[in-house]
Amino acid sequence: KAGVTQTPRYLIKTRGQQVTLSCSPISGHRSVSWYQQTPGQGLQFLFEYFSETQRNKGNFPGRFSGRQFSNSRSEMNVSTLELGDSALYLCASSGGLAGARTDTQYFGPGTRLTVL
């Protein structure tokens, strides 16, 4: 079974631009979560989507947004990029049928975003 895939793997943008990152979960998984990893703050939760609905959100400004499609693929968007947005963005998938306790989160390789 293929793992979680993220595209692109590396991205360089300049301040003020916007960026869209993509995540394809493991087949059959319905939950996708996004995390930001930086040397200073470690891993921080951004948001979680389940069946196309955002059901959990971390403490990030409104410039960070996301969505999930009917095939469970998810995208996150960051508008008006700042230098501090440079980070490794990780997505994780989990869960199968609603109510099933498949709690293990499987992470993708991440997208390394550099803002200049």
Next chain:
Amino acid sequence: KQEVTQIPAALSVPEGENLVLNCSFTDSAIYNLQWFRQDPGKGLTSLLLIQSSQREQTSGRLNASLDKSSGRSTLYIAASQPGDSATYLCAVRLGETGTASKLTFGTGTRLQVTL
């Protein structure tokens, strides 16, 4: 607010040694705890998941224990190998759905196993 701490921050051991990594959390009402490893510049690989009702989980040379009442988990690595060199992260989850379902990560322990 749940806080997760990992000690030590870095550890260097010779090959073959058994070692223990520590994880502590402030809110003992957790749903589950998961251990991950992360290689430099890469994503996270899930190692073990312990449900709140369990005391330990084992996979190969790895054994993770959970003591909810004291807010602690340990990851035991037996007969360490150079390939075990990585950063080890623990993460706790407070609930199954809603705002409690997010993972809160520790700061990690960077392990180096030398020849």
